[in-house]
Amino acid sequence: MDLSTERLWFDALRESDAAALFAYRADPEVSRYQGWRPETLSEAKGFICNQSGIAEPLPGQWFQWAIRRIDDGSLIGDLGLCLSDDKQAEFGITLAPSAQGHGFAREALGGLFRALFSRLDVHRLHASVDPRNASSMALLKAVGMRQEAHFHESLWFRGEWVDDVIFAMLAREWREIHTKGAGFAASR
Template sequence: MRLIAERLVLRPFEPGDAPALAAYRSDPEVARYQAWESPLSVGRAAEVVARFGADAPGGVGWFQYAISLEGALIGDLGVNLHENRMQAEIGFTIAAAAQGRGYGTEAVARVLRHLFDDLGLHRVSAECDPRNEASARLLERVGFQREGLRRANTWLRGEWTDDLLFGLLATDHR
């Protein structure tokens, strides 16, 4: 399953992606608002890539797309398809060197088109730490609405953090 965007290809992970995944997921600024353990060794990244690569797109649960620019891994985007196959949650990460160029917006918009237009989903949700203003702006840019705030809901990196909740309905996406 490959999704082609204007400048990007969203594809399954491949073994050669491990070094790039380890690099950006070990960057403290990239990992700051994420739940994964950082730093990530290349060996551990190879295990993660193998697990991601074994997952099937379109199945219930998480599927992680590799975001590729001219063949190079610049980020990843996860889709968690609900068991009712009418709803999903998304999450995304872009390497620091690729941030601020619209790649995240392009990748999320492409996945949303796939989820709504190809799979016929009713709703897609996302959440982020409210301090992650860039991610919140990206979600709003592609049409998500802020739906709420769960205060001190997530224990992350030694502190309780808030969760900013977003939702997008198929009727609003069209």
Template sequence: MLLETPRLRLRRFTPADVPVFTAYRSHPDVARYQSWTAPVSAEDAAALVARYGAEDPEGPGWFQYAVDRKAAPGLIGDVAVHLHDNGMQADVGYTFAPEHQGHGYATEALRALLRDLFERRGLHRVSAVCDARNLRSARLLERVGFVREGLRPQFTWLKGEWTDDLLYGLLAERWRRTGATG
């Protein structure tokens, strides 16, 4: 186990995750604000899961955590971190199966990841970007302590249209004051 919370385990992906990963990444509501297009083939999902399972959680670049509930093991979503080469900054993202949204799992998983990044690894800053139409994602970022730092109008070409990006940031100092208590 890489990270744990009272209800969740954040771990490496395994081949057993492919069917559930394929299902939630193929759901149109889940893919709506993401860079991929639904449906995701089982072959593509298997390749992603294999790549995610081989990544280094401590090194620069992206690492994708599989998220399980302790009470009923099985993949419910994933959270990702992109550690910058300087080792002091990171970007985060998250995706959860529709049936596991609205239960606080994303909040709990993201807080666990931020706690690890700020408290164990000593990062200075964590950033996130979300589609401005994705109000639930924006509320999640704000709930765990991120501050909205900007809006990039019509910045991203996504699925045949220009979309606005919301930019969020969280400094270690703010995490110590606010996020760590959540």
């Protein structure tokens, strides 16, 4: 599935992305609230190798896109998606520190949401976030998602019980936002 926006395009992670992927995914500030943090460059290469056998998002399987800048082709992050058999999808996004604060995450999610709700006929999209991750909480609210739940100390994560907040958006909610002209940066 091809995805692009005004400044970004999404494609498969490549072996040549391993060093960049490792650099931002292993950064303690970036990975603080994420389930996967590679310990070695070899582990990042293995992740890319495992993803190379997946050509498109399939129900029940996580699919990872590289997020690249159109102007220079550089890898600035990655976007994971897991479709379900019942027209729902979960996503997660990670950006390198140098790409944060420029609107890339909001733009990337705009492209993802447009594709899921328009082309793949997804009914409901959701994301799970640690409420201490203020940046992610703000991003999900900014793209029009609503908080559905706050589970207290529901996950055992890196040696402690942590909260889990669920944000979601329905296709009809996305259409309402999109119709009003609010929403996301232009995508093509």
